[in-house]
Amino acid sequence: MPDPVRSAAVHADAAVPDGLLDAFWRYEDALMADDVPTLDALFAEGPWTLRGDAGGLLVGHDAIAAFRRGRGGAPQRQVVAVHVRVLDATTAAVVAVVEPRTGGRGQQTQVWRLGPAGWQVLVAHVAAPAPAVDGRVWREVGTPLVAGAGSGPLAGRRVAVKDLFAVAGRPIGAGVPAYLAAARTEPATAPAVQVLLDAGADLTGIARTDEFAYSIAGANPHYGTPPNARVPGGLPGGSSNGPASAVALGQADVGLGTDTGGSIRVPASYQGLWGLRTTHGRVPRDGLLPLAPRFDTVGWLTRDREVLAACSRVSAIGAPAVAAPERFAIAPRALEALEAPVREAFLRWTRSLEVEETDLGDLVAAQEAFRVVQAAEAWASYGAWLTAHPGAVSGAVADRFLAASRIDAAEAARARADLEAHRARLERAVDGVILLLPAAASVAPQTTADPTTVDRVRTATLRLTCVAGIIGAPSLAAPLLEIGGAPLGVALVGPRDSDDALVHRAAAFPAA
Structure with missing residues (x-):
């Protein structure tokens, strides 16, 4: 009796090399079972293995393996046809037509190579049926x-x-x-x-x-x-x-x-x-x-x-318009705690400009005052509702609201007073200049990053972004840097109401 899972018609332009279809079906079985070790073994080792879909291209076996570990399995589907094009005795292209259980049709294209470990995928591309609306977005x-x-x-x-x-x-x-x-x-x-x-x-x-x-x-x-x-x-x-x-x-x-x-x-x-x-x-x-x-x-x-x-x-029709300063400044002390690739990419980019140096003071203390005031206001906005709806938020957001609920009036008042002192100091530090900073403390972490890593990145990023928030100043994030192919923005912080001028000034900036 034929295996219903492997009953798809196979169309080939030549005799299919021994073991290729067995490897293909092992891959399909492992995909449906979310058998990550088997999937990893069926993809070729090394930095040049490719896997792409509508979400982008993953380069290298390690990046592909990390993606698999984090996605929680692939949508269930049935293979309805397999097309094989034999390129030579050790290389073949396989295109599978698939029907997801949710409806529609998609394709999976793979280039397989025969090596010491058997047949393995060198290149894969997945084309799923396009959703009418992506509910994540x-x-x-x-x-x-x-x-x-x-x-x-x-x-x-x-x-x-x-x-x-x-x-x-x-x-x-x-x-x-x-x-x-x-x-x-x-x-x-x-x-x-x-x-x-x-x-x-x-x-x-x-x-x-x-x-x-x-x-x-x-x-x-x-x-x-x-x-x-x-x-x-x-x-x-x-x-x-x-x-x-x-x-x-x-x-x-x-x-x-x-x-x-x-x-x-x-x-x-x-x-x-x-x-x-x-x-x-x-x-x-x-x-x-x-x-x-x-x-x-x-x-x-x-x-x-x-x-x-x-x-x-x-x-902003009717709002005042302020010219942006002609001078640029960086804050070396604010960069010291950043990871080396971010700091080095940013400083390398600034060498194409004439920049001054300024001291923003104790940003750790400034960020803490910002955090407490923000938390107190967030609890004032939603505390009553959250108390009446326990469990409505979760994870890190729930933790932040819980911490916010414990801030008393005296602590909030002290933080507001501290914040005013930090604001005055920061305004003096950036007077007459456009402050340049990395727009974030890292490139985008993976969705599989552990909560501790995400929170560490968040804290380091807020230390940079809170400067504009404390001053109430405009800040432009411009897509000017890359680290390992991932984007990293440069932030421009200007005087209040210099919004349009900041956007105009950024036109002359070089991209990395």
Whole structure:
């Protein structure tokens, strides 16, 4: 009786080499069983083995093995046809047509080579049926969801709105299913959304965020982690993760997000995008669900600088415009704690500029004051709701809210006083210059990174990003660096209301 799993028709242009189909079916069986050791053994060792899919290209056996360990198995499917093209006695291309249990058809293409360890895969590409909507990226989507004015400086641009902004007729979900379930239908659209519609852009949809936007990693345990379009298997960066991934994947041209501690700049850095945290209060925050109002700002993520400049211009009509300083400065002490590849890549890039040096003082203490004030405000925003809905958030976000619940009024008051002292010192340190910093403390960590590693990266990143937050200054993340093929942004911090000038000045910067 034929094996129903291996009953797919085989089409070959020549006699199939001995053992090839057996190796192919061992691979398929291991894939369906999530037998990672067998899968690893069937892929050729070395740095040149390739595996690609819509999420990107993995280069090298070790990178592919790490991806397998973290994905938790492949979707169940049935092979319906196998096409073999024999290239020579030891090399063959195999294309399998597959039907996932969820419907549709896909393909898996592999180049196999016969060596001392038997038949092994050299190159693999997986093409799955495209989902109508990727629920990791989008909460709600349309064609468009809301049409814009049709003409204007943003005509034809597609906008992904972070799930914190009011869109008339729809609720705000804030990345938390229990919150979405009880949320009211919004009576009006937030001004920060409406101004883009009035400028001609269409609202494609409402995009995901981390739980209550209290993270810069980009993972959401309820809806899944949006893909990083530049780093296969990498975290997308948060909390504006959905808008960032939508833009990086080409599903939107503008990601409308928020930045409290780095939530625009970090995903921009991780995914090779332009991202602007605006001057605090420059863009109206009406219709925006808060996290920590002392630091919350509106901003945008784009693939190119010109679209970002247009978003800034149309969104801050009537706001003052300040020229950006002509001088640039770096803060060597702020770089000392960074890992060597990040520090060296950044300093190598700055050698193409004329830069001064400045001292930002004790950033560890500044970050701690920032953390306490942010936490106190976050608990003021959501503490009552979270107390009434235990278990609604989880993981690192739940831990942060728990810590926030323990901050008493006296501790919060001390932190606010400390914060003012740090603000005054930082303003003096960057007076008359544009401060240059890495936009994040690392390239995107893998989604499989252990929580301790993710938290360490978060702490090191916030030490850089809190500078603009404490001052209330604009900060532009520009996609100018790469480390091992992964993007790393350069952050420009300028005087308050120099937003447009910062974006303009960045046009002259060299990319690494």
